Amino acid sequence: MFTKPSIYYILGTPNAGERDPLKLLEEALKGGISHFQLREKGMNALTGQSLKEFALKCQALCRKYGVPFIINDDVELAHELNADGVHVGQEDAKASDVRARVGDRMMLGVSVHSVEEAAEAIQNGADYLGMGPIYGTKSKSDAKAPSGVSKIIQVRERFPEAPVIGIGGITADNAEAVWEAGAAGIAVISAITEAGNVQEEVQKMVASYKGAIL
Numbered sequence: 001m002f003t004k005p006s007i008y009y010i011l012g013t014p015n016a017g018e019r020d021p022l023k024l025l026e027e028a029l030k031g032g033i034s035h036f037q038l039r040e041k042g043m044n045a046l047t048g049q050s051l052k053e054f055a056l057k058c059q060a061l062c063r064k065y066g067v068p069f070i071i072n073d074d075v076e077l078a079h080e081l082n083a084d085g086v087h088v089g090q091e092d093a094k095a096s097d098v099r100a101r102v103g104d105r106m107m108l109g110v111s112v113h114s115v116e117e118a119a120e121a122i123q124n125g126a127d128y129l130g131m132g133p134i135y136g137t138k139s140k141s142d143a144k145a146p147s148g149v150s151k152i153i154q155v156r157e158r159f160p161e162a163p164v165i166g167i168g169g170i171t172a173d174n175a176e177a178v179w180e181a182g183a184a185g186i187a188v189i190s191a192i193t194e195a196g197n198v199q200e201e202v203q204k205m206v207a208s209y210k211g212a213i214l
């Protein structure tokens with residue numbers, strides 16, 4: 001499910017600005033992302049039928065490249081589209097309710113910020129844990145203060161079997177510390193979305209893992 005180094009691209013139309021989100025996604029897929037999350041939030045976020053149509057296009061692209069298509073927050077949309085996964089945070093639907101709703105086939109990701117939250121998420125059927133923000137982020141208006149990799153290290157020690165995805169301000173240049181903390185993957189919005197060459201940026205992120213372990 002999360003072979004190291006997993007590069008988990010997250011995007012919503014508001015992040016894309018003037019760029020075409022579907023082109024961004026295809027370039028990132030060509031560059032070698034391992035997971036994609038549709039996170040449609042913020043200014044002018046799509047809703048209803050237009051969100052569904054956009055989600056279907058993203059899902060088709062991910063299928064073409066054999067990459068899991070995960071939906072953030074919107075459990076019903078994930079269920080309706082039979083997405084490969086759904087991601088919820090501490091303020092979203094309860095992980096145990098989500099697991100009951102989507103069944104065992106769908107990947108369930110849960111955002112956690114402590115060993116206690118990690119324990120609860122795993123207990124409630126989480127397949128992976130999103131942890132951050134590692135560094136400062138502009139992609140999440142209600143993000144907590146950056147915590148570095150210390151909490152990832154704590155959770156890894158306590159739950160070595162649980163895949164942890166680091167998130168928050170991660171770039172190819174600062175990813176090494178996240179790999180060294182034991183993360184199975186890094187989640188990225190801006191560094192890929194704003195890259196001059198998206199494919200190259202993804203490849204640099206993959207390469208940052210080799211730099212960390214050698």
Ligand SMILES: Nc1nc(C(F)(F)F)ncc1COP(=O)(O)OP(=O)(O)O
Pocket residue numbers: 008010037039041072073087088089090091092109110111129130131140165166167186187
């Ligand atoms: N969307 C996320 N994806 C991940 C993942 F691990 F998948 F990279 N980790 C953390 C989050 C943050 O989730 P949440 O705390 O609910 O905030 P928001 O819904 O605004 O994203």
Ligand SMILES: [Mg+2]
Pocket residue numbers: 072073087088089092
């Ligand atoms: Mg959420």
